[in-house]
Amino acid sequence: GNSVTQMEGPVTLSEEAFLTINCTYTATGYPSLFWYVQYPGEGLQLLLKATKADDKGSNKGFEATYRKETTSFHLEKGSVQVSDSAVYFCALSRGNTGNQFYFGTGTSLTVIP
Amino acid sequence: DTAVSQTPKYLVTQMGNDKSIKCEQNLGHDTMYWYKQDSKKFLKIMFSYNNKELIINETVPNRFSPKSPDKAHLNLHINSLELGDSAVYFCASSSGLAEYFGPGTRLTVL
Numbered sequence: 656g657n658s659v660t661q662m663e664g665p666v667t668l669s670e671e672a673f674l675t676i677n678c679t680y681t682a683t684g685y686p687s688l689f690w691y692v693q694y695p696g697e698g699l700q701l702l703l704k705a706t707k708a709d710d711k712g713s714n715k716g717f718e719a720t721y722r723k724e725t726t727s728f729h730l731e732k733g734s735v736q737v738s739d740s741a742v743y744f745c746a747l748s749r750g751n752t753g754n755q756f757y758f759g760t761g762t763s764l765t766v767i768p
Numbered sequence: 769d770t771a772v773s774q775t776p777k778y779l780v781t782q783m784g785n786d787k788s789i790k791c792e793q794n795l796g797h798d799t800m801y802w803y804k805q806d807s808k809k810f811l812k813i814m815f816s817y818n819n820k821e822l823i824i825n826e827t828v829p830n831r832f833s834p835k836s837p838d839k840a841h842l843n844l845h846i847n848s849l850e851l852g853d854s855a856v857y858f859c860a861s862s863s864g865l866a867e868y869f870g871p872g873t874r875l876t877v878l
């Protein structure tokens with residue numbers, strides 16, 4: 656079956672610290688992988704995605720590389736800001752119309768000044 | 769223009785009442801979803817419609833009934849509301865390349 660496992664939070668970091676949020680997946684075939692971000696009081700927004708092995712998705716200083724050999728898609732940012740405080744969701748999809756997206760449980764990040 | 773919109777944003781109601789949440793997307797997507805997010809931020813898929821046809825129906829009480837009058841709309845009707853229905857409900861749409869979420873409807877059942 657298809658599933659996503661991401662590290663449990665909450666995660667608390669000081670401003671300018673390095674961030675890693677781990678995500679591993681189980682899927683048949685070659686899924687597309689995503690990171691979504693949910694800011695307080697808002698819906699989920701697509702942060703970045705990668706559609707094939709070794710692809711790197713990047714946006715707003717965040718990066719994640721699709722690693723097929725380790726079935727991972729870890730989210731990283733070199734220097735976090737207070738405005739990055741949010742809940743981050745890893746997800747996968749087979750990419751076809753009508754296909755289900757599978758979301759991880761979410762990791763809450765709080766960045767303190 | 770808002771891509772995926774939901775109304776209302778907040779809904780407070782008494783146990784036993786019937787309520788509806790509306791969702792509209794202007795992205796031209798074929799697939800729409802309803803998710804329930806609990807207080808711990810866990811996101812659970814409830815329903816998925818593709819071209820007005822139900823394709824995913826997770827283990828959800830039959831008090832919840834989705835209705836898709838056309839491809840751009842997927843409404844959620846809830847009968848006999850219970851305390852445990854309190855949550856944030858998100859509508860989403862997808863072309864298969866990514867999902868786009870609405871802002872959510874916070875339902876509080878008293």
